[in-house]
Amino acid sequence: MTDLSMVVQDSWTEAGRHLRIIPRNIEVLIFATIQPIMFIVLFSYVFGGAITAPGFTNYDQFLMPGIFAQSLVFGSAFTGVGLAEDLSKGLVDRLRSLPMSRSAVLIGRTVSDLLRNIFTFTIMVVIAFAIGFRLEGSFAQATLATFVLLLFSYSLSWVQALIGLSVKSVEAANSAGFIWMFPLTFVSSAFVPPETMPGWLEAIANANPFTIVTNASRALYNGMPVGNDVWYSIGWSLALIAVFAGLATRKFGRSTSA
Amino acid sequence: MPEQLAVEARGLEKRFGETVALAGVDLEVPRGALYGLLGPNGAGKTTTVRVLTTLLRPDAGTARLDGIDVVAEPHRVRERIGLTGQYAAVEERLTARENIEYIARLFHLPRQEGRRRAGELLERFDLVDAADRVVKGFSGGMRRRLDIAMSLIARPSVLFLDEPTTGLDPRSRLAMWELIEELEHDGTTVLLTTQYLDEADRLADRIVVIDHGRVIEQGTADELKDRIGGDRITVSIARIENQAKALEVLRQRCNGPVDVEGDGRTFSGPIRTGDRVVPGVVRALDEVGVDVLDLDVRRPTLDDVFLTLTGRPVDAADDDSDGVTGAPLTKVTS
Numbered sequence A: 001m002t003d004l005s006m007v008v009q010d011s012w013t014e015a016g017r018h019l020r021i022i023p024r025n026i027e028v029l030i031f032a033t034i035q036p037i038m039f040i041v042l043f044s045y046v047f048g049g050a051i052t053a054p055g056f057t058n059y060d061q062f063l064m065p066g067i068f069a070q071s072l073v074f075g076s077a078f079t080g081v082g083l084a085e086d087l088s089k090g091l092v093d094r095l096r097s098l099p100m101s102r103s104a105v106l107i108g109r110t111v112s113d114l115l116r117n118i119f120t121f122t123i124m125v126v127i128a129f130a131i132g133f134r135l136e137g138s139f140a141q142a143t144l145a146t147f148v149l150l151l152f153s154y155s156l157s158w159v160q161a162l163i164g165l166s167v168k169s170v171e172a173a174n175s176a177g178f179i180w181m182f183p184l185t186f187v188s189s190a191f192v193p194p195e196t197m198p199g200w201l202e203a204i205a206n207a208n209p210f211t212i213v214t215n216a217s218r219a220l221y222n223g224m225p226v227g228n229d230v231w232y233s234i235g236w237s238l239a240l241i242a243v244f245a246g247l248a249t250r251k252f253g254r255s256t257s258a
Numbered sequence B: 001m002p003e004q005l006a007v008e009a010r011g012l013e014k015r016f017g018e019t020v021a022l023a024g025v026d027l028e029v030p031r032g033a034l035y036g037l038l039g040p041n042g043a044g045k046t047t048t049v050r051v052l053t054t055l056l057r058p059d060a061g062t063a064r065l066d067g068i069d070v071v072a073e074p075h076r077v078r079e080r081i082g083l084t085g086q087y088a089a090v091e092e093r094l095t096a097r098e099n100i101e102y103i104a105r106l107f108h109l110p111r112q113e114g115r116r117r118a119g120e121l122l123e124r125f126d127l128v129d130a131a132d133r134v135v136k137g138f139s140g141g142m143r144r145r146l147d148i149a150m151s152l153i154a155r156p157s158v159l160f161l162d163e164p165t166t167g168l169d170p171r172s173r174l175a176m177w178e179l180i181e182e183l184e185h186d187g188t189t190v191l192l193t194t195q196y197l198d199e200a201d202r203l204a205d206r207i208v209v210i211d212h213g214r215v216i217e218q219g220t221a222d223e224l225k226d227r228i229g230g231d232r233i234t235v236s237i238a239r240i241e242n243q244a245k246a247l248e249v250l251r252q253r254c255n256g257p258v259d260v261e262g263d264g265r266t267f268s269g270p271i272r273t274g275d276r277v278v279p280g281v282v283r284a285l286d287e288v289g290v291d292v293l294d295l296d297v298r299r300p301t302l303d304d305v306f307l308t309l310t311g312r313p314v315d316a317a318d319d320d321s322d323g324v325t326g327a328p329l330t331k332v333t334s
């Protein structure tokens, strides 16, 4: 078997393991889906009256892409927790003793998490439409916007993979995986325009790759000019994948169960 | 050319920061043998297994498996080994059958063959009734059996079992022992680690005693015991008047000095293993009219071996095991 076909086959075997488990562990999926729905409803109704988003038809048109982006980013945390679980259960030792592709364990994990995220994303979009969100650009623009979001989420899965392999317990993977996502997603353009923040915070928010990704998809969903944000977003995602896939794979090659 | 070794390790060293886990381990396991790696908590058993199974790179030393270098060609080594780690490595939300088939796929067995092997292994490991149940509800013994079944899927040349009975209840332990004995009969080379002396005694052809990351002694269980002095006989008699007669008999039969205990009616001395000394002693005492109250033959346990070798009992280290550590005591009462 060639190296490449082994990577593909083993990755698929690994992804299959995770996907098969999802329906047996349905609460996890249900709560992973309820959370973004709650965010959509809460933000839209609680802040919708108070916040105006200049240039947009209404706050929902501004807000929804931000919540889509945030939920997808949060969804990446599953990767770290899942790997930490494999480590703590001794499965990593077993897998590393098999004549299989080493990167397949991580690729299978990140890909299955991406598929899970696509599922929750779809539900979220349906709910968003139900409360009044509309695509104001073309279908092609909306597709590109979705691609940008999913790619960024996928790139963060690799960051989470490194975290999950680096901490000593599942609980730690959970906290370490979530904690930085709050500043990442709130110090950004996701919920309010950065111009309304104090100057120093506005500077940080504007430099935040999450802002760039949010802006790119927001402009595309609303049929607005998007400038170079799409390219920057894709560039950020690919750079994160390149760096963190390398680091995580290396780390995996040295990981042993506790 | 010497017969090929299944496992051959020379001077393995491994440290984790300040901790020296392996301080130069040498190990040779011939094909088809069952070797026991015996040592207390933290001795370096798991680390040794991890180096031999390509999970850890040694800081120094070399290791070959079926002649293949574990550092240079890890992939080829992985094709030939089965590993059952210290912690049962099963996917809890898959069924027993799915777990085995999953590992079969990672070994790149054709799907049909994977299915067939899974069926065989489930049967052999007494998991047929539970085959299609999710592993989450399995007992410790069932998990262990499944774990070993998963390690055997590709008919490994060498099987590593890291503390296969730790945490099992006595009945599952016994079942596991029988299973391991069967594996050996099939010709699989087995390297088993254990903290239990009776386990090594019962299962292993040869025992390698490891402590502080170093092999401190090795041999068959009997050799290890003989090395610290063989069996001891202890005789208690009914009446102190017979002390001289009893001493006379024992001095003839023992192959070393005979001790007299404080009460003057209990004597003990070393005897050679398997020389029918005991019936002789009983008969001789009877002939001279000495009334025997009690007679004990004690084979030294591996506990004694360990104490002699390391100067401390095997469980002096912290111990989260709840297992049996004693070895059998032969007792004959007349």
Ligand SMILES: Nc1ncnc2c1ncn2[C@@H]1O[C@H](COP(=O)(O)OP(=O)(O)OP(=O)(O)O)[C@@H](O)[C@H]1O
Pocket: A256, B016, B019, B020, B021, B039, B040, B041, B042, B043, B044, B045, B046, B047, B048, B086, B195
């Ligand atoms: N990944 C690691 N990081 C740091 N120290 C380690 C690591 N693995 C093992 N050690 C240390 O190396 C020494 C040998 O550990 P090892 O796990 O090989 O012992 P063991 O004989 O298997 O013990 P046990 O019976 O408790 O399983 C111990 O002091 C242990 O704390």
Ligand SMILES: [Mg+2]
Pocket: B045, B046, B047, B086, B162
């Ligand atoms: Mg161990």
